[in-house]
Amino acid sequence: MAALRSVSRLLTRRALNTTVKRGYADDMSFTFASGNQVYYSAQAVKQVDVPSFSGSFGILPAHVPTLAVLKPGVVTVFENDGKVNKIFVSSGTVTINDDSSVQILAQEAHPVENLDAAAARDVLSKAQSQLASASTDEAKAEAAIAVEVGEALVKAVE
Amino acid sequence: MLGRFGTLTPLLQNVQIQQQQRGMATLKSISIRLKSVKNIQKITQSMKMVSAAKYSRAERELKAVRPIGDGAKQFYEKAEIAALPDIPQKLVIAITSDRGLCGACHTSVARHIRTELNKDNQNIKVVCVGDKSRAILQRIYGKNIILACNEIGRLPPTFIDASKLADAILRSDYQFSSGEIVFNRFRSVVSYVTETLPVFSLASVTAAPKLSVYDSLDDEVIQSYLEFSLAALVFYAMKEGACSEQSSRMTAMDNASKNAGEMIEKLTLTFNRTRQAVITRELIEIISGASAL
Numbered sequence: 001m002a003a004l005r006s007v008s009r010l011l012t013r014r015a016l017n018t019t020v021k022r023g024y025a026d027d028m029s030f031t032f033a034s035g036n037q038v039y040y041s042a043q044a045v046k047q048v049d050v051p052s053f054s055g056s057f058g059i060l061p062a063h064v065p066t067l068a069v070l071k072p073g074v075v076t077v078f079e080n081d082g083k084v085n086k087i088f089v090s091s092g093t094v095t096i097n098d099d100s101s102v103q104i105l106a107q108e109a110h111p112v113e114n115l116d117a118a119a120a121r122d123v124l125s126k127a128q129s130q131l132a133s134a135s136t137d138e139a140k141a142e143a144a145i146a147v148e149v150g151e152a153l154v155k156a157v158e
Numbered sequence: 159m160l161g162r163f164g165t166l167t168p169l170l171q172n173v174q175i176q177q178q179q180r181g182m183a184t185l186k187s188i189s190i191r192l193k194s195v196k197n198i199q200k201i202t203q204s205m206k207m208v209s210a211a212k213y214s215r216a217e218r219e220l221k222a223v224r225p226i227g228d229g230a231k232q233f234y235e236k237a238e239i240a241a242l243p244d245i246p247q248k249l250v251i252a253i254t255s256d257r258g259l260c261g262a263c264h265t266s267v268a269r270h271i272r273t274e275l276n277k278d279n280q281n282i283k284v285v286c287v288g289d290k291s292r293a294i295l296q297r298i299y300g301k302n303i304i305l306a307c308n309e310i311g312r313l314p315p316t317f318i319d320a321s322k323l324a325d326a327i328l329r330s331d332y333q334f335s336s337g338e339i340v341f342n343r344f345r346s347v348v349s350y351v352t353e354t355l356p357v358f359s360l361a362s363v364t365a366a367p368k369l370s371v372y373d374s375l376d377d378e379v380i381q382s383y384l385e386f387s388l389a390a391l392v393f394y395a396m397k398e399g400a401c402s403e404q405s406s407r408m409t410a411m412d413n414a415s416k417n418a419g420e421m422i423e424k425l426t427l428t429f430n431r432t433r434q435a436v437i438t439r440e441l442i443e444i445i446s447g448a449s450a451l
Contacts (some may be wrong), residue, residue: 031228033223035223035226038225053382065372066372067380069379091386
């Protein structure tokens, strides 16, 4: 009896899942979280543009499933009501699953309007001097990443 | 903590009976003990206040971090990745902290790992985050610990801490096909559950049958993806652990203060009774001395 009940429960759950999936077919469930803040949590949006190491690309609903690693740059989110939200990310990952859910997990993310141009340039010049003075390979790689983030920051502010 | 005093109480009563004949000494010893229990209560009360403040911060931060954990977990679930059967090596990451006095939260993490190690101690290696799990596990399973880190728990965990840990794990040269992060998931102020999060190596991810539905992947992308997602998962687990720890410390310290209060009440009663007894006896001595003259 209990087994039968659990089977029937499984069946009903599956039925529920499919209905949800059907509802989301032309809608994506977008999650954007960073170490300091959550920007979107399973929200429906129109389009998301992300910078990745394999090139920048835009994500529309029902995108083919893929994984990508974020490059420092600006993630642009086009919300359903036409609002455009620009958020700077330092690094992270993008996951697009086959149920049209999209996850962007970033290490650090801040809205572009909160960035300060002078501070961004300061970061870049500091990183460049660090790169010039780096002696070991590891320090050089770290400084190179810092320069990359700095360049992206300056570009995002302009 | 107060359990220790619980075992002391009968001892003290024995001492009291022995000292009863000496009168004044008993009074003194009770008052010393009363003072020390009062001090302990003050300490536990302030620890409760401190952890309450830390807890409210940890909970606020945890809310912001939960989507990261869920997001990182979802790929493993949706791509239906499983451990490779021909590589049995497993990695277990124990998320605890350096600080005790927080109920059973570290012990339950360690116990979970211990039961797994009891089943198979050849193919499981442990990474201990925080001194507590290391202290519990190293006596029996010292050989299974490949990495231990401390200075966890003084400050709230940050993403940088998690990335450093993930980096250290990936550099450790330990070949594993699957692994789990054991941590306490925070449910409410009074409850937490010990749970596990799965982690997988590059080999098991590439072997997953459902990976082919994901477009344009190469090993480098997956490798960097996995490195980041390990850091994200560790970060999430650390936040959950920190929040459960503070909440559990809050409850533990509240209980300790209550127990100390009970002890103070009892000691005060004994103190007053003994004082009265001493006075009565002195009176009797004086009166009988006077009547003997």
